[in-house]
Amino acid sequence: MIKNETNKYHPMAMLHDYIHLLKTSVPLFFLFFVLKADSSTWLFIYGRYVLPAGVIFSALYIPLKWYSHTYEILPSSINVSSRLFTTSTRTIPYSKIQQVKRKTTWVHRLIGMTSLTLETSAKGREGSVTFDVLRPSEALLIEQRVQKEKPDPEFETFKEEAVEETSPGDTSPREEIERVEPEEPASPLGSRNTGEKTIHFKPTKVDILKASLVSLSFLAVVPLAGSWLSNAEDLHFENQVNGLFEHILSSVWTITGTLTFLAAAGVVVGIVRTYKKYGRFELASTAERILLTKGAWEQDYLSVEKENVQAVLIEQSLMKRLLGLASLKLVISGENEGEEEVTSLYPFLPVKRAYSLVRDMLPEYRVLKNMDKLPRQALYFRLFRPSWLWMVVTTGLYIFKPAPFHIDLPWWVFSSVLLVVIILSRIQGYLHTRFQMDDTFIQTQTGGFTKTLYLSKRSKVIEVEVSRDYFQQKSGLASLTLINRASPVRETTVEDVPAAFAKRLKVWYTCKGHKERAS
Amino acid sequence: MEVMMEPPLQRLSKDSIKVWLWKEAIENIVGSAVLVLLFILDRLFSWPVWAGWILYGLVGLTAVGMIWAVFRMNLLHKHWRYGMNADFLYIKSGALKEEYKVIPMTKVQSVSTSEGPLLKKYELSSVEVSTIGRMHVIPALPKADAQKLRRQIALYSNVEVEDE
Numbered sequence: 001m002i003k004n005e006t007n008k009y010h011p012m013a014m015l016h017d018y019i020h021l022l023k024t025s026v027p028l029f030f031l032f033f034v035l036k037a038d039s040s041t042w043l044f045i046y047g048r049y050v051l052p053a054g055v056i057f058s059a060l061y062i063p064l065k066w067y068s069h070t071y072e073i074l075p076s077s078i079n080v081s082s083r084l085f086t087t088s089t090r091t092i093p094y095s096k097i098q099q100v101k102r103k104t105t106w107v108h109r110l111i112g113m114t115s116l117t118l119e120t121s122a123k124g125r126e127g128s129v130t131f132d133v134l135r136p137s138e139a140l141l142i143e144q145r146v147q148k149e150k151p152d153p154e155f156e157t158f159k160e161e162a163v164e165e166t167s168p169g170d171t172s173p174r175e176e177i178e179r180v181e182p183e184e185p186a187s188p189l190g191s192r193n194t195g196e197k198t199i200h201f202k203p204t205k206v207d208i209l210k211a212s213l214v215s216l217s218f219l220a221v222v223p224l225a226g227s228w229l230s231n232a233e234d235l236h237f238e239n240q241v242n243g244l245f246e247h248i249l250s251s252v253w254t255i256t257g258t259l260t261f262l263a264a265a266g267v268v269v270g271i272v273r274t275y276k277k278y279g280r281f282e283l284a285s286t287a288e289r290i291l292l293t294k295g296a297w298e299q300d301y302l303s304v305e306k307e308n309v310q311a312v313l314i315e316q317s318l319m320k321r322l323l324g325l326a327s328l329k330l331v332i333s334g335e336n337e338g339e340e341e342v343t344s345l346y347p348f349l350p351v352k353r354a355y356s357l358v359r360d361m362l363p364e365y366r367v368l369k370n371m372d373k374l375p376r377q378a379l380y381f382r383l384f385r386p387s388w389l390w391m392v393v394t395t396g397l398y399i400f401k402p403a404p405f406h407i408d409l410p411w412w413v414f415s416s417v418l419l420v421v422i423i424l425s426r427i428q429g430y431l432h433t434r435f436q437m438d439d440t441f442i443q444t445q446t447g448g449f450t451k452t453l454y455l456s457k458r459s460k461v462i463e464v465e466v467s468r469d470y471f472q473q474k475s476g477l478a479s480l481t482l483i484n485r486a487s488p489v490r491e492t493t494v495e496d497v498p499a500a501f502a503k504r505l506k507v508w509y510t511c512k513g514h515k516e517r518a519s
Numbered sequence: 520m521e522v523m524m525e526p527p528l529q530r531l532s533k534d535s536i537k538v539w540l541w542k543e544a545i546e547n548i549v550g551s552a553v554l555v556l557l558f559i560l561d562r563l564f565s566w567p568v569w570a571g572w573i574l575y576g577l578v579g580l581t582a583v584g585m586i587w588a589v590f591r592m593n594l595l596h597k598h599w600r601y602g603m604n605a606d607f608l609y610i611k612s613g614a615l616k617e618e619y620k621v622i623p624m625t626k627v628q629s630v631s632t633s634e635g636p637l638l639k640k641y642e643l644s645s646v647e648v649s650t651i652g653r654m655h656v657i658p659a660l661p662k663a664d665a666q667k668l669r670r671q672i673a674l675y676s677n678v679e680v681e682d683e
């Protein structure tokens with residue numbers, strides 16, 4: 001079904017807008033008419049007239065907007081027009097679209113629709129087009145058209161994927177690698193293998209369980225319970241609360257019981273939260289793109305062109321290091337406002353799996369072995385460098401002598417603890433720092449308690465900076481900064497590498513062949 | 520794999536020191552005027568004692584700054600280098616903290632020259648090169664050199680754009 005005529009948005013878009021209006025206005029009504037009902041501040045007095053008027057106006061505007069806004073899916077571009085008071089038409093060529101995002105919330109599922117956002121490289125509001133409510137078939141059509149602009153068309157696979165996505169009861173068996181062969185050659189351009197979609201990673205139930213324990217999100221219960229208790233105090237139940245505490249603390253059994261209950265509740269909350277986010281997670285790729293589906297009930301769909309991947313990050317916090325897990329992230333170029341510069345793929349991967357995923361997903365990337373370590377003097381150098389954080393905090397402690405949580409200890413105890421933490425972090429930083437490069441790749445590892453492995457290609461590094469302060473000049477060390485495109489740029493700094501390596505970096509970066517890279 | 524030779528690195532105009540000294544002098548005159556004004560206010564409205572201490576501290580810092588400035592200007596000039604070839608722009612600066620930047624011509628978004636009243640006095644220009652999200656300045660070049668550099672960078676970065 002190819003439509004080239006002007007289309008109105010789906011009528012359900014009105015429902016979507018009404019739900020949105022309801023969501024935003026109900027809290028305001030609550031504030032103006034319930035919480036601050038007695039307030040005689042001018043803001044609230046006038047607000048009580050302006051708010052209903054605004055809501056009525058918006059409610060009337062929604063059908064008008066639906067009536068006057070149209071879109072056209074043309075073979076090479078999308079036209080979006082509005083003819084209300086002034087007529088305007090925007091044309092977005094498929095070739096300018098950098099990212100296609102699809103989001104299916106529970107409302108969309110209920111009415112069998114989806115939403116689609118097309119991101120271009122332009123800045124600000126004009127940079128993206130959002131279809132709040134769209135038939136999945138149309139979303140698919142647009143996606144196909146965007147794909148068509150690329151050298152290797154993949155529509156057949158996208159169809160497969162859409163079928164899989166739109167059937168909610170779908171429980172496809174988990175497979176390490178699942179190949180979906182296109183049924184017919186999509187176009188004479190497409191070679192046999194380019195169109196297929198490979199599923200790289202789908203977490204099993206065990207993975208989800210592990211992830212929910214690692215994320216420690218069950219600890220969220222503690223502040224929740226705390227705030228509940230303090231709220232209870234606010235409501236003049238002091239006696240009861242005190243009584244409750246006394247009752248709980250009165251015997252070992254009740255303490256254990258309460259703690260067990262809280263811990264169990266925490267684990268359940270953690271599992272539910274993790275499941276909500278990664279329940280039907282799927283990481284797949286075609287020859288050209290990385291496809292990411294997130295969320296159990298509300299599905300987020302993201303498709304990123306591999307060419308736009310500027311760097312790969314493998315991050316391990318202290319907790320994840322202990323459990324041998326890592327999180328895999330991509331630095332993606334794009335100037336979408338409010339968009340984070342780093343896209344996290346999956347935060348709880350076994351380390352080896354993370355490496356193999358990089359290989360499978362981005363065959364152009366390699367993980368180099370045998371990275372160089374820092375020379376010994378870098379450690380002394382790092383240990384003796386003054387810590388501004390420690391100085392400021394210590395001065396603050398000396399002047400104000402705070403006693404947080406009624407812990408009555410002299411100020412220098414906190415200061416020493418901080419010093420020990422800083423020293424530990426610096427030693428770890430020394431041990432973690434590694435660096436290496438080959439013909440076209442560069443790889444660095446940095447970080448104290450959280451260690452981060454950074455992988456990039458020469459063609460993706462847009463600037464290189466080497467700096468040496470006075471002491472580094474004397475001891476033959478240097479600091480490197482590698483700059484990648486993100487939104488707008490991301491800097492990666494490695495400190496105290498041998499000056500010889502910095503020199504090698506300069507030569508590596510300025511070597512011929514650099515010109516042949518894509519921008 | 521052929522390695523691009525690093526181009527000979529060039530210096531800034533010798534007059535850059537004079538420009539910086541003038542700038543420093545003007546800044547110090549304004550700063551001292553403000554300090555004097557503050558001292559007068561201090562007397563008139565009998566501010567608390569610690570305000571006086573802070574003012575004396577500022578006087579001390581300004582004095583140290585003036586002496587240091589003379590050395591700093593010379594060091595800055597002595598250590599500033601720039602150079603380029605068809606593919607890269609190189610900028611090296613700083614004595615105590617040395618920085619070396621390598622900027623590919625293909626990543627240059629725009630290049631411009633500008634001259635303030637002080638630079639004009641000595642017939643100098645500064646060249647501003649902006650890349651994605653960053654800006655690099657080569658201060659105080661003789662006007663003709665600056666314009667030549669600007670045209671060269673524009674040419675090299677444009678040629679690359681057309682090639683892509």
